[in-house]
Amino acid sequence: MTASLPTWSEKMLQLLRRMNNFYSPGSSLNSCMRFEVEGQQVGWVQPKIASLLGSFPDVFTSHGGAISVNRSFDSYAKRSEDVDQVLQVLRKDESLTCLKGWRNEKYSVMPRFCDTPLMWMERSATSLFGVKRYGVHLNGYSWDDSGGLFMWLGRRSATKQTYPGKLDNLAAGGLAANCGVKDTMVKECEEEACIPACIAEKARPVGTVSYTYEDDEGVFPECQFVFDLELPLDFKPKIGDGEVQNFYFYPIEKVKELLVSDEFKPNCAMVVLDFLIRHSVIQPDTEPYYHEFMAGLHRTI
Numbered sequence: 001m002t003a004s005l006p007t008w009s010e011k012m013l014q015l016l017r018r019m020n021n022f023y024s025p026g027s028s029l030n031s032c033m034r035f036e037v038e039g040q041q042v043g044w045v046q047p048k049i050a051s052l053l054g055s056f057p058d059v060f061t062s063h064g065g066a067i068s069v070n071r072s073f074d075s076y077a078k079r080s081e082d083v084d085q086v087l088q089v090l091r092k093d094e095s096l097t098c099l100k101g102w103r104n105e106k107y108s109v110m111p112r113f114c115d116t117p118l119m120w121m122e123r124s125a126t127s128l129f130g131v132k133r134y135g136v137h138l139n140g141y142s143w144d145d146s147g148g149l150f151m152w153l154g155r156r157s158a159t160k161q162t163y164p165g166k167l168d169n170l171a172a173g174g175l176a177a178n179c180g181v182k183d184t185m186v187k188e189c190e191e192e193a194c195i196p197a198c199i200a201e202k203a204r205p206v207g208t209v210s211y212t213y214e215d216d217e218g219v220f221p222e223c224q225f226v227f228d229l230e231l232p233l234d235f236k237p238k239i240g241d242g243e244v245q246n247f248y249f250y251p252i253e254k255v256k257e258l259l260v261s262d263e264f265k266p267n268c269a270m271v272v273l274d275f276l277i278r279h280s281v282i283q284p285d286t287e288p289y290y291h292e293f294m295a296g297l298h299r300t301i
Helices: 008-018 047-053 076-090 097-101 123-128 181-193 252-259 266-278 290-297
Strands: 033-037 040-045 060-063 066-069 106-109 119-122 133-143 149-156 171-174 204-215 218-230 244-251
Touching (some): 008 252, 008 266, 040 047, 040 218, 066 076, 106 123, 119 123, 133 266, 149 181, 149 252, 171 181, 181 218, 181 244, 204 266, 204 290, 218 266, 244 252
Antiparallel strands (some): 033 040, 060 066, 133 149, 204 218
C-alpha cells in the first residue's frame, strides 16, 4: 500500500520541529557545555568546539560543565578583543565552515535581551558558542478592492552567504551591537527594498518569533522581532543593495502554499506563518495543529 503524502499542516509541523531540533531527543543538548561570561550563561558549546577552545587556556577556562571567558577579563572591551583574537586563529581551521562566512559584524552577547551586553562577538562565530542572535523581519502586505490579502516576498540574491536564492520576507536583517530594533528595521527597508523611511516608520511591531536549532555549524538560538507594514496597493519595492534579486506580490493563499516548499528560507516561513495566524488566515477550528504551531513559533531561547 502506497504511503499517503504529508499534508500542508504536517509539512509545516515538520519545519517547526526542524527549527527547534536542539530541544528534541537525540540532539547534542545533553553533551553541550554551558558558555558563561562573568558567571552568567550566555550560550551552549558543542563537544567538538569545547575541545578546540581547550587550546586557548589564557582566554577560556573549563569547570563544572561550563566553558567560561577568563574571569580576569574585567571589561566589555577586553573580553571582546581577546575572544576575537582566538576567532581569528580559528578562521584557519577548515572544519569550521561557519567562519568562512566572516561578516565583520558585531553581535551583542548577553543572557537575555533586556540585560546589559557583556561583550561582542563576530556574527559568523556566534553559532560556535550557541549565543543568542536577534533580528528584525518585516511583513509587507496590501488589501485589494475586493478584500483580498496580498503579501510581498523577496528572493534572496544567488550570492548570499546563507540560503542563496530562497524566498524571504520583504525586508529582514540581523540586529548588530548597539543598534535599536526599529532603527534596524527602517535601515533594512531602505537598503533592501528602497522603502522610504517615512513609510517604513509606519510599520507596527507585532511580537517575536523564537526558536533554537542546531546543525553542522553549531547551535542557533534566535529571536526575530516582527513588524507588519500595510502598503498601498500600487506600491512597488525596488532592489536596493543587491541582497535581493527580485520581489513578488502574491495572493495570501499562494504564499501559504509556498511556505512548505523548498523555496522558502525556514525562519522567514515561520514569520509568515505567524502572520497567517494573527490575520486569521489560519484558524483553530480548521487547523488541527494550531496549538503546535503556536508553541513552535514561540519557544524560549
